[in-house]
Each structure stands twice: as C-alpha cells, then as structure tokens.
Amino acid sequence: MSMYSRRSVLFGFGAAVGLASLPRHAFAALDGTPFTFLSDTEARSLALLCDTLIPQDDFPSASQAGVVDFIDLQLAGGYGRGERLYMDGPHPQGTPEQGYQSPLRPADLWREGLAAMQTVIGPLEGQPQSALDQLMTDLSEDRPALAGRVGAKTFFTELHALTNQGYFADPIYGGNKGYAGWHMVGFPGAFGYYTDTVDDHNRPYPQPPMGIGHQPGTSDFNSER
C-alpha cells in the first residue's frame, strides 16, 4: 500500500517541490488517500503517459484532472477484473477487426504493460517530453516490441481509451475533477432538460456543469484557478 498521498506522488513528493512549481490547476486529490491498485512508481509513470495524451494548456492536463486516480479505481474495479470480458482460451492472435484477444485481465495487462515499456526505454521519469511523445507515437503504431505478453498497440488502445474516459466521465469516478473536461467542451452534465431550448437556435447554454453527485458550488471553474 502506498505511503504517499495521490497528490504528493503525482506532483513530485510534495514537500520536495515548492508550491510555486505546481501546475496552475491542481485538480488531483488532496486528501492523502493512497492508490488502490497502482504502486507509486506506476502512478508516476502513468501520469507522464496520460499527460502526453492530454497535456496542460488553458485546461488541466490528464493527471491534473484526476485521470490517474480514475484509472487506478478502474483497474481495481470491474474493468480491471475483466468482469464483462470473455476470458476463455485459447487466445490465438487475431486480426485488428477481431478486437481484444489478450489472455490478460485488464489489470494485469496494465501492470505488465507499464513494466514492459520500461524494460525497452528505461524509466519514464526524467525523460524529455519529446521522448515521451515519440514513445506514444510508437505505441500507437504497435512499436516497440514490448517484453512479455502485452502488445504495444493493445496497451496503447487501453491507455488512450481510459485516459479519455477519465477526463470526460462523471466526476463520481475520480476523474474530470472540477468538471475540467466538461468545462473544456461545454457539456452541462447529468441534469439535462432542454424541451424549451433545443430549437432556440445558436444560444450558448449558460448553466455550469453538474454531475450525478453534484455538490452546490463545485461547478465554478474559475474558482479552481
């Protein structure tokens, strides 16, 4: 079990890094809760990968929006256990058109994939962003050959999907903190009632987002800045 809070792990052991160097948006959990599935090292590597997919700009990066927390919880839950995945063997390799054929449950695939990658290119921490960008391009094109049982493209597909989900799913799942993803696109959330506005053309919708477990006062994106 992790000794570090999610925030301190993701942002470089907290105390060692001055607050001034923290990203402008600090959405990751502040509550000191340890990760559920990921080790601290895995979480830091994952943050680098997720932030390569969704980097910071005017809106938070993936890890700043809680995507590592989201993936951690997904891997510990039904997705990680493959609860809705047909797992019976044999597991011959198929064509891309035949979809996921890994013999691994997603949780094992992530763990082995994160490890396998580093046997190829070394620790992700300390790599320049250009190297991480190149790594991501390679993975998406099914390179490099990862050691072990995890294909590069399979790992990329899962990583890309879950990073995206974590940025845009309802905040009850640990990502999309402060409704970062919903603010970014302009999605108002789970309380839609648009009978009188659907044909009121070209009028921007004024309400801030609200999720399933919405707490009043938590939609104001500006207050998070």
Add this chain to the structure above:
Amino acid sequence: MARRLAKTDVVIIGAGWTGLTAAYELAHAGKRCVVLERGSYRHDADDFAAPKEHDELKYAVHHAHMINTRKETLTFRNTASQQALPMRRLGSFLPGVGLGGAGIHWNGQLWRPLPSDLEMRSHYENRYGADFIPDDLNVQDWGVTYDELEPHFDFYEKICGTSGTAGQMADGPREGGNPFEGPRSADYPNPPMRQPIGPTKFDEAAHKLGYHPFPMPAANATKEYTNPYGAKLHPCTYCGFCERFGCGYYAKADPIICVYDQIKSHENFEIRYQAQVLRVEKAEDGKTATGVTYLTDAGEEVFQPADIVCMNAYGLWNTHLMLVSGLGKPYDPKTRTGTVGRNYAYQTMAGVNVFFDDQVVTNPFMGAGALGTVIDDFNGDNFDHSDLGFLGGGYIACTQTNGRPINYQPTPEGTPAWGADWKRAVRENYLHHASLTVHGSSMATPDNYLDLDPTWKDAYGRPLLRMTFNFPENDRRMADYVMGKAHEIARNMENVTSTSASNRAAEGSDYSIVPYQTTHNTGGTVMGTDPTTSVVNRFGQMWDHHNVFVFGAGLFPQNLGYNPTGPLMGVAYWTLEHIKNDYIANPRPLMDA
C-alpha cells in the same frame, strides 16, 4: 434430468418488444403465457431515473444494460478461411438483456419499410429486368406485402406515441412528410419533434438541392399521450441520453412502460426472471416442439412444456437457439443448402462530419435518439438504379442524438488522435458540429452466415454462435454513392468551415467488430414462401415445427436502409394476428411447403 413443470399454452423466450407484445396479445386471446427472461426485472421509474441514469461511463461505455460477454457472446471472422475468434467485448453492436431487452436502450428511430423493400426481388426484376440482381446476392421477397402489414405498422406507431409528419395519406401526399413512404391509413399520433440548428440547416440545404427533407419519425412523445394499451407517455425532454440508456421520463416508448405495465396483472400472464433458456425441445414426431428447457438462477434445469413456443430472443440468439436445439436445417455455405444461419446481414454505415463557424452553436448535448431531419431520396429504389451497379440504398439524416463527451469528440480531418492539437480541436469543435448519417441497406450473400463455433463455448457449455461476415461489394458501392450525396448536401449547408466523409464499408477495409456501428443485425431465421430459402413461412411459423413461431429482425431476408424495430414489430403483429385468428383454433402448418 430436468424438473418438469405443468404445461402452459404458450411459452415465450425473451421479454423485449416482441416477447411482451406476444404475451399481451395472446393473453388477451385467452391463452396462458409464460415469459422466460434470462435477465432481471427493472423499471423505468426506479432504474432509469435522472441524474443517476445519465452516466455515460456506466451505460454507454461499460454497457451496463447489455449482455455480458462472459456469459454469452459469439465468435467472428471476415471470411471462412480465417479462424473465428471470440467477441470478448461488445463493440460493433449491443444486444440487450433484462426486462424490456434492447427495447429500453434503443434510439426510437421508428420506420416503416418501403412497399418495394418487402418484395425486393420481384420489384427489381420487374423494374430493371430479370438479370439485374447478380447471382452472388441472395435477394428475396419477404413473402408478406406492405398492404398486409400496414395496419400493424400503424398500430405500433400508436403504441409508441410516435412523433412525425406523414408524407402519404389516403387523400394524397402531405407537405413536409416523406413523399416516398407507402400509403398510410393514419397520421402519426403525435406532432414531430422540435429541430435543433444542425438538422435545420440540413433541411435548408436539402431543399435547395431539390430533395425532400422531413423530420425523423421518433418513438418519443412530444405531448402527453395515452397509447392503445392504456400506457401514458410524457413529452420528451431532449436530455440527450437515449441510445444505450433507459428513459426515466416516460417519453421514449419502451416495452416496459408501453406493454409490460399493461399486461403484468393479467391472469394469463406470468414472467420468470433469470430463466436462461438452454434449448427448445422437439417432439418425437419431428413436427412440433414440446416446450423449452431453461436454467434457473439457482442452477436448476427446468422443462416448461407448452403448446406453442414463441422465439422472441434477439435475432442472433434465436439463430443460436435453433442451432443448439437442432431446429430447422443449418445452412452449409459449401453446398449452399439449409436455412438456419443463412442470409445474415448487417447494415452499411457511412457519414459526413460537418464543422460550423462560431456563429452556429449546436449544443449537441440537447438531443434525443431519433431527433433529426432526413431525406429518403436515396433509399430503397427511390432513385434510378439502372446504371449504378448496385441494389439498395439508405436514408441520409442529420441527427442530434448522442452528444456526450466521452463518445462524442468530433474533430476536423487531419487532427491527431491525442496531444495538444487534438485537445484544442476537441475544445473548439464540440459546440459547432453536426453529423450526417447514411444508414444503408445490406444485401445477403452466400458467404455471410451464422453457424456454431467448433472451439469456444458459452457459460452454459453450448458452442458459441459463429459469425462470418464482410461487406458485400454491392453494399460498398451503394454506401459510397449515397455518402457522396450526403457530402454534397453537407457542402451546401451554410456556415460550414469543413466537412469530412467516412464509410465503414469503404472499399479495401474489412468489417470490424470493434467500433460501434449499429445493433441492426438481420437474417439467420429468415421468412419467405420457399422452405429451401427460408426458416419460417410468411406467418413467422417454422416450416418443420409448426408450433414454433419466430419474431424479430432475424426474419429479414436482407437488411433494409431503415432501423429495424418498426418493420419487425409490424411483422410481429401480423404473426400474432394469424396465431390468434387461425392457428389456435386449428394448430397446423399455415402454409404448404
């Protein structure tokens, strides 16, 4: 040895649209009906209420309302020379489970087939000559005509509180409706849905080009409404959570509120949940079925004898159940004989992305499953096929249906899939995009079929269904042609900054079971008038087991350019009419083979 229960008049496999409707109609005809549903009870009021139901991750991404592939799935390959592999995750299509079946998470796009669709071979041969249909297409007539089905289409539109504008009434065409549709005995029961800006601009551009746009018919009420069974529907809120979600607003018609609630207390109705039907049992005379064997929640095998067996599972699973039960003769692609599993077809989906300038704010989250504007000018045989080199067609629709941010991230052509440029494009385009969909027909071929897999098994030890499918060349040409028309309309829409077209059936690309396309699988148990090319006769009755009646889109000899629920429900009411008015009094084959 299975425990044997007391006999019932009718056993119904599956509690979706067709199963519950069969129960309603046959229970009212005095027959005791037992419905076996492998999933659980659920209800719009308790289980689909907002905001809890409006959870894109749980329902749209993780498919909480759909089948669990751990228990039941199929194997898939593009051609018979490959090894089929399990569909380990859902993707391309999303069969349902539980009370209401896939009928609770449909989009509510409610169509009638064209009269010519139902007589497809005869129609094309009459118009273009006997040699027009190539030998490599198994194009067939349905064996039932539009005029025979019209009263049933009309009734089902009333069951659903359908919203729309009629195009062809008895006294002639109606402005603003679909001029190509078959003649109607009545208008839609509710006025059409309100249209957002994207479909409105599509309407303008289509008019300008001389086409005939009309509001998509929707199984969503637009005002307070009571259906012929007594169910009350409420006006749609355009909440944007239809496809993959149940409707807690009682606005989208579904089998629970429209049918189940109106039959659940009837003395002739009983439903059993977690009742996984394992097989249909055959009588020793080889002419009838004796009932079905199912597995209870507690793992006990139970035999339910019945005079009539209604197969109301999703089409793919009806085929599977026939194959594992030894009902009918399995299709053999080498000899091209046998019928069960024959004529499996899918749908050809193409589309055009339309990106607007900042003046147009589309608010894509304001949506409904069947919200949009359509042209039917390139569907069926509504256009001259003489020199086109293909049969069939599709509608072109500008819809606003699923603007939820995990699965709806439209970006202009050339945008990378991740990184800073991707992020900027998602941010800049989410509120300024419209989708044009080409929803196309799919012809059956001798090489696309369903049978049993030799390697993998389901959770009950039965061989998985095996699907062998790729898009026929005919369909690739059709989709490309109609997509070109859609692209032309897109380029004529005002305030458009860029467009990009895509075609799932593009030349050179194989059908993939991974990305979602449509849950409109058809065939496998097709209807007809010739037992060498159909599993059931024109009444939905099995040729070789006359007390087995089959329902659903598995009956379609080839797929239409329309969503299947309206056509399949029309056929369901037709079948039920003949069971009630003819078969019950004198059980026998209703047609000579």
